[in-house]
Amino acid sequence: MMEKATITIDGRKIQARYGQTILQAAREHGIYIPVLCDHPALPPEGACRICLVEIERQRTLQPACTFPVSEGLVIYTHSPKVIEARKFSLELLLSDHPLDCMTCEATGNCLLQDLAYEYGVTGDRYQGEKHQYPIDASNPFIVVDRNKCILCRRCVRACAYINGVEAISVFYRGFNAYIGFGADSTMQDSPCEFCGSCVEVCPTGALWPKMAIGKxxxxxxxxxxxxxxxxxxxxxxxxxxxxxxxxxxxxxxxxxxxxxxxxxxxxxxxxxxxxxxxLTRPRVRKYLLEGGKREGKERGEWVEVDWDTALDLVSRKLVEIRDTYGSDSIGVLTSAKCTNEENYLMNKLARQLIGTNNIDHCARL
Ligand code: SF4
Ligand code: SF4
Ligand code: SF4
Ligand code: FES
Missing domain, CATH: 2.20.25.90 (ADC-like domains)
Structure with missing residues (x-):
């Protein structure tokens, strides 16, 4: 079997690999096909119908994100039929959407908003019932607003395939379908580990990091x-x-x-x-500043000092200990909260100045 198929997209002939979808082949060749439910890191779902394309000799429009390439396909990504179908899908999505882009956290970072703009869809074509789901802000990290969810299932796939947790699924069907957590509990009470992968892939403001709200x-x-x-x-x-x-x-x-x-x-x-x-300024024990032994609670208290005072004291003490007990009486523990460069410098300090290999790092545990 041939490894490559020659397909034509919008009049341009390209070589696509068998096993690829039309969308994957188009992306690889820099050809734009809009998507909502598809995400390059996730398996295709075919849920939103925004990627519909016209293919010669196919009776109906086909989703580019799930349609496999084969030799000789002739595809149109922006024909009048395709554009009409995308507008229709967008109108349906927006018919049950709060449309509060002005105050929505996702504005400027929302695929649904971008596509509505691109296709000139305002959301006023179909009037009907709208959901009024309560906001789930039960956990410290993520706010869930199902009213802005378009059921693309990116979050469901991210939780299952990226994090392997399967904390999210879709409950019920049709107009009553919604994303839920665990056995339909709050996000806080579900098996969620708060990795935020679902937030990363959500194309709308339905899942949003709490820390960023209003910022x-x-x-x-x-x-x-x-x-x-x-x-x-x-x-x-x-x-x-x-x-x-x-x-x-x-x-x-x-x-x-x-x-x-x-x-x-x-x-x-x-x-x-x-x-x-x-702590943003160094502190040292009072008795170390005053000299002598630590006697009494009061002399053990912390005193805020400037960096020169603190560093002079530390270096003097380290030299004293090294000269009295030997280099290997000292050990250095570095931190994952420092930069690589800072950790590298600590390694130099331990090995070359103090003269010991007793150095370790918390990330190795
Ligand atoms: S999720 Fe997107 S489309 Fe919906 S209100 Fe927010 S910005 Fe607008
Ligand atoms: S934050 Fe929770 S629900 Fe979201 S992907 Fe991670 S584990 Fe799954
Ligand atoms: S919460 Fe976001 S990622 Fe999940 S289905 Fe809804 S819109 Fe898609
Ligand atoms: S991107 Fe293809 S159906 Fe959603």
């Missing part, structure tokens, strides 16, 4: 790409910063290690940076 529109945020400091895996994350404060964290989509996904710590655990309990 700014995408264009107001400075985006800083960095490596998660929590463990040795090295997931790449994007810190979204406003007024010098981290307001949200997302995964970096094409990062070799994590492909846009993280664990709960990487995505939701970076608020320690601004935590009021965090």
């Amino acid at each position: 700014g529109r995408p264009y107001q945020l400075q985006k800083v790409q960095t490596v998660c400091a929590y463990c040795g895996v090295g997931c790449q994350i994007e810190l979204q910063v406003r007024n010098n404060r981290i307001v949200n964290v997302v995964g970096v989509e094409n990062a070799p290690v994590n492909q846009g996904f993280t664990c709960v710590k990487g995505r939701f655990g970076n608020d320690f940076v601004h935590h009021p309990d965090r």
Whole structure:
């Protein structure tokens, strides 16, 4: 069997691999087909019908995200029929949608909004019953607003295939279908591990990180790409910063290690940076400043000092201990919350200045 099929998309001949879908082949060749339920990291679902394309000799329009390539296919991605079908699907989705883009957290970062804009769909064509689901804000990290859910099932697949937890599923059918957690409990009471993979893939504002609410529109945020400091895996994350404060964290989509996904710590655990309990200036025990032995509770108390005072004291003590008891009487523990460069410098300090190989790091545990 031939490994490649020649297909024609919008008059352009391309070589597609057997086993690929039309959408995958189009993406590989930079040809745009809109999607809602499809996500490159997830298995195809064929739920939203936004990717419908016209294929010669096919009786009806076909979803590009599930239709496999074969030799000689001739495909039109933006024919009048296709555009009409996409508009119809969008109108149906918007007919049961709150349409509160003005105050919605997802504005500017919402595939549904982008497609409505692209196809000039306003959501006023079909009037009917709208759901009024209560908001589920039961857990510390993620707000669930089912009124904005388009049942694309990206979250269901992310939870099952990326995180392997299967905390989300679709309950009931037809107009009454909704996404639910565990045995239809709150997200907090479900097996959810709060990795946030579902939030990462949700194309609308239905799943949103609590920490980011009210903190700014995408264009107001400075985006800083960095490596998660929590463990040795090295997931790449994007810190979204406003007024010098981290307001949200997302995964970096094409990062070799994590492909846009993280664990709960990487995505939701970076608020320690601004935590009021965090020490930002050094402290030393009072008796170490005054000299002599630690006697009495009062002389053991912490005193805030400047960095020079603290570092002079530490280096003097380290030298004293090394000279009295030998280099190997000292051990150094470094932290995953420091940068690689800082940890490298600690290694230099231990081995070259103190003269010991007693150095370890919490990420190795
Ligand atoms: S989820 Fe998207 S389309 Fe819906 S209100 Fe929010 S921004 Fe608008
Ligand atoms: S946060 Fe993670 S574990 Fe929880 S529902 Fe979403 S994908 Fe599943
Ligand atoms: S919550 Fe988001 S990802 Fe999940 S089905 Fe609804 S719109 Fe899709
Ligand atoms: S993207 Fe193909 S059906 Fe949703």
